Amino acid sequence: MSVLWAGWHDRGVGETGHVDTTDLAVEVATPGGPNAFGPLKIPLFRDRWVASTVSSLGTWMQDTAGTWLMTVLTTSPLLIALMQTAASLPVLFLGLLAGATADIYERRRLLIFWQCWMLASVAVLAVLTFFGVITPVMLLLFTFLLNIGSAMNNPAWQAIVPELVPREEIPNAVTLNAASNNIARAVGPALGGLMIAAFVVPHKGAGWVFALNSASFAGVIWILWKWKRTPIYKSALPSERIAGSVRSGLRYLRYAPDLQGPLIRAFTFTFFVSSVWALLALVAKRDMREQGAMGYGILNGCLGVGAVIGATMLARIRQRVDADTLLLGTGVYYVATMLLLALVHAPWMVILALIGAGFCWTATMSTLNVSVQLSVPAWVYARALGVYLMAFQGGLALGSVVWGAIAERSSTRVALICAAVGLAGSMPFLQRIHILKGMLPDLTPYASKRPLPGFEAVPDPSAGPVRISVDYRIPREQYAAFTQAVHLLEGVRLRGGAVRWGVYRDAADAEHLNETFIMESWMDFLRSRERMTAADQAIRERVYGMHRGEEPPKISFQIWAGPVVGEVVSRVGAQG
Secondary structure (H helix, E strand, C coil): CCEEECCCCCCCECCCCCECCHHHCECCCCCCCCCCCHHHHCHHHHHHHHHHHHHHHHHHHHHHHHHHHHHHHCCCHHHHHHHHHHHHHHHHHHHHHHHHHHHHCCHHHHHHHHHHHHHHHHHHHHHHHHCCCCCHHHHHHHHHHHHHHHHHHHHHHHHCHHHHCCHHHHHHHHHHHHHHHHHHHHHHHHHHHHHHHCCCCHHHHHHHHHHHHHHHHHHHHHHHHHCCCCCCCCCCCCCCCHHHHHHHHHHHHHCCHHHHHHHHHHHHHHHHHHHHHHHHHHHHHHHCHHHCHHHHHHHHHHHHHHHHHHHHHHHHHHHHCCHHHHHHHHHHHHHHHHHHHHHCCCHHHHHHHHHHHHHHHHHHHHHHHHHHHCCCCHHHHHHHHHHHHHHHHHHHHHHHHHHHHHHHHCCHHHHHHHHHHHHHHHHHHHCCCCCCCCCECCCCECHHHCCCCCCCCCCCCCCCCEEEEEEEECCHHHHHHHHHHHHHHHHHHHHHCCCEEEEEEECCEEEEEEEEEEECCHHHHHHHHHCCEHHHHHHHHHHHHCCCCCCCCEEEEEECCCCCCCCCCCCCECCC
């Protein structure tokens, strides 16, 4: 049979490269109701939230104590900035792996393990600090180990949110989680600085902060130990292996433009804004010299105060301002803040600017986080969050190295100005990537409503590759509409697990078109059926509905014929 590639006519692609799928999605009201504290009425979420707040308080005390201790141990701006890198780098390397494990293994047990890991890491750091044997390299190493646990913990920790609250409360739950972290940020840095200042020897104060942080993980472990988890998604098929889970997560990311947008914006924003976090200790030394470690704690606490204010107001702001406008406003504010930190040395102005910066930080990161959580189905939820955290922390880690290096070779002032100019220059590009705009897909699982293909002999799950071929009869006048619709189906097939896809028209019969896609194994084909959502099925029905013939489109399943003789290859029509 002669075949030619069937191109995509009249794609209807907007400036962001997204395909118009308005008729294939469900309309969603502005995410999150006006009651920002609604999720706290749910006991399980409330207990988790309280335990998380206590743990975050210890974490922010440690962040302040650790960074200030580094300024005591060394005068190198690069080593001081590397504290932020040591905190962020594990997520850059482990985010997707963490998401894959959280999608495969039992999340409650994973969370308990990694909470214990963090408790032990900080406990050892506390002992070394008490004995005064800590060095800059050791401090960086244990900060890195602590954040390996954090990196492996966070995707599972965020992925359990839909198990605790209804879907319509997810935006408010995400904002409350941000508020939890930022309440701790408002109080923790000041407490950490105060504890260091209370001791003549900074090592002693830092050691007590590390010890308290170690103890703070115990409450989270206790809540998780008591939790009787009921997963919202459980595959009827055997679990994927880690490598396969990572590959399927990356494949989904590659063919999910609604997920790519928030990742690009998160990385770009945090790359430039990381200059504030990485260099804030040096700003405190410059502008609040008399307060010492307490001055750094105050400045860090101002970011937390602003973040808490943002968390309480964000639900109402979302009702009046769309996500794109909100992100534009927060970006402009951060440009002004970085310029002010670079050029103005009045402490009261720095404090006011940082309160606003904390507000903008929560508004930005909560909006991007919500957009990720509302754009992916349950089967890939943790992997999507893992990749988001990779983008987020990757921007922080890389940015901290860049701005720290510039500060060391030039000055803190020059580094902050460069970051401000860079963020301002990126904003026209970022505004073309729309967030939470228009229609959101219906991600309800659809697999249970589709019968399995019928075979005389069920294929071996490991058999493959598998080629699925679908034959259509499409009238000439519908050719353009069909090619547009079938290329939307391409994304469905590839996100679900196909490694190759194509649609062809018969050179001898223009009304005969054939869609072909390949799965690595029969098991991958079965998984792709489980992963189909209501929105995916709407696309599939639209394509199949254009077929003209007495019978539905003919579907053939063909399994790779290896050199071993004896396997009977089924090639039958079925409902696929």
